[in-house]
Amino acid sequence: MTIDKNVLITGATSGIGAALFALFSKHGHTLYPCGRNEEKLRELKEHSTRCQPLSFDINEIEQVNLAASQVDAIDILILNAGDCAYIDDAMAFDAANFARIINTNLTSLGNVLAAFLPKMNKGGQVVFVSSAATLLPFPKAEAYGASKAGINYLANSLRIDLEKYQIGVSLVHPGFVETPLTNRNTFDMPFILSASEAAQRIYKGVMKKKQYIHFPRRLTWLLKVLAFMPQFLRHRLM
Structure with a gap:
């Protein structure tokens, strides 16, 4: 029997966030979907009677604090919102683009944590959606990987x-x-999963309170093995 949880999801209007919303809603949890797209947030509310959408930009601390004032208690806080952009020419390093990705993917988490951690119930759980890309350095991923x-x-x-x-x-x-982000990629993406498949794996791990959730394992274990290679071999491979 699933115990109802109050679940807040940032970046809930597309990709993994939208798939997580659908899955948690299916299992009867109370949802706080968050995002900037108010139209899509209204659509989510139409699909769930236990849903209170919160519209805010994670980079704007006043908007985050206003949203937090509308929430009494949280059991699961899923920090999923983010962006991806590449540094196409290292010699013409795009500092503005680098700062934008770092701010959106990492610095903004300070705003969300400061506003919502005080709302967390004992026994609660904070879920950080990072990336398997951090297991190895990839070309052009300086901003995304660092964040x-x-x-x-x-x-x-x-x-x-x-x-x-x-x-x-x-x-x-x-x-x-x-997701809409990976749809912009122009390179091969091995073992790619649908957003629904990813959400199912995250949901299972979160409900078991796993500290580390990684998938698909044939990719993540491969990357971990490659990480043990001598650096000059990894460099040539990349």
């Missing part, structure tokens, strides 16, 4: 400090997932 690597450290460090408050932390390393 997601920062999430890894943030999640693993916060887990230690939240233990005394009886709040757990899960770190998610998805491989390639079919």
Whole structure:
């Protein structure tokens, strides 16, 4: 029997976030889907009677705080919102693009954590959606990879400090997932999963309170094995 949880999901209007919303809703949980697209948030509300959409930009602390004032308690906080962009020419390094990705994927998490952690119930769980791309350095991924690597450290460090408050932390390393972001990629994406498949794996891991969730394992284990190769071989392979 599933116990009803209050679940807040950032980036809930597309991709993995939308798939997670659908899955948690199917299992009868109370949802707080978050995003900037108010039209899509209204559509989500039409599909669930236990849903309170929250419209805000994670980079705007005043908007985040206003949204938090509408929430009484959270059992599961899923930090999923993010963006992806590449550094196409390292010699013409795009500092503005780099800063935008770091701010959206990493710095903004400070706004969300500051606003919503005080709302967490004992026994609650914070879920960070990072990326399997952090297992190895990839070309042109300086901004995206650095932001997601920062999430890894943030999640693993916060887990230690939240233990005394009886709040757990899960770190998610998805491989390639079919989303509006990956649809822009022009390279091969091995073992790619649908957003629904990714959501199912995240849901199962979260409900079991796993500290580390990674998939598809044939990709993540391959990347971990390659990470043990001598650096000059990894460099040539990349």
